Amino acid sequence: MKATEPIDRRPSSGATCRTGAKRGVDLLAAAVTLPAWAAYRLSAAALGAERAFPGYAQAFALLPGLCGVTLRRAFFRQTLRACGRDVHVGFGALLTSPETTLGARCYVGPYCVLGAVDVGEDALLGSAVSVTNGGRQHGIDRLDMPVREQPGEWPRVAIGRDAWVGDRAVVMADVGEQAVIAAAAVVTGPVGPRQIMAGVPARAIGERGAVRDNRPPTPATAASSVGGGD
Incomplete structure (x- = not known):
């Protein structure tokens, strides 16, 4: 490559696809955890957030594998x-x-x-x-x-x-x-x-x-x- 040739710093098509797929999975996880978020909000209104939160966090802690990691991230993005x-x-x-x-x-x-x-x-x-x-x-x-x-x-x-x-x-x-x-x-x-x-x-x-x-x-x-x- 010549010294005067500009460097292409744009992400590759493969990286862009992976990023898009990851964002799509996160959006899907957010939709899946929406009922839990709604239930948590109702519990927080009745008990207070500090008392309501641990039970939901404990339930999500028991979800195994990559699916569990993804759903926990979605729930915590809505509640933390x-x-x-x-x-x-x-x-x-x-x-x-x-x-x-x-x-x-x-x-x-x-x-x-x-x-x-x-x-x-x-x-x-x-x-x-x-x-x-x-x-x-x-x-x-x-x-x-x-x-x-x-x-x-x-x-x-x-x-x-x-x-x-x-x-x-x-x-x-x-x-x-x-x-x-x-x-x-x-x-x-x-x-x-x-x-x-x-x-x-x-x-x-x-x-x-x-x-x-x-x-x-x-x-x-x-x-x-x-x-x-x-």
Whole structure:
């Protein structure tokens, strides 16, 4: 190709067809889930959205395979505060609040549990990840009152853009964009952008983009390097 020849950046016909087919499937899924959305709206009017939402989310969590992923995405696009395109929510994943937001192309693995949290674009949550609204939902100071009755704090927690959270990690504080959280790590304090965290409680063991033994650690290898996998 000559240097002066313009580069054709238009999508190929095959990519355009695939995009069109995907959009068509999403529209069909939206139509299929419309009765569930209507029933949810009636339940929310009677009980309140926070009380009505978990039951519907649990029912959709049990739908298997690609069909389940597609129907969950359609339902959540109609009911969550925000839900971007091409979101993947795996089998058994429980979203407990309609105030949750899911960024475009984020991946929520099987059996995750999410509170009223924000998941950024392109973020990856492995299997059985728990993202809670902080670590002080219940007070524990008084001994004359059950823990369940003591007032607590419920801050919103955010998982940043392009962050990767390994399997079975517990996240109780904000995770910055492009950060990596090792498998089985417990995050109790804010994580900065591009930090690599591992252990219980999680601590920084590196930073994305920095050379470390000629290869960056992954959530799996980071956990083993600090003995925090079990």
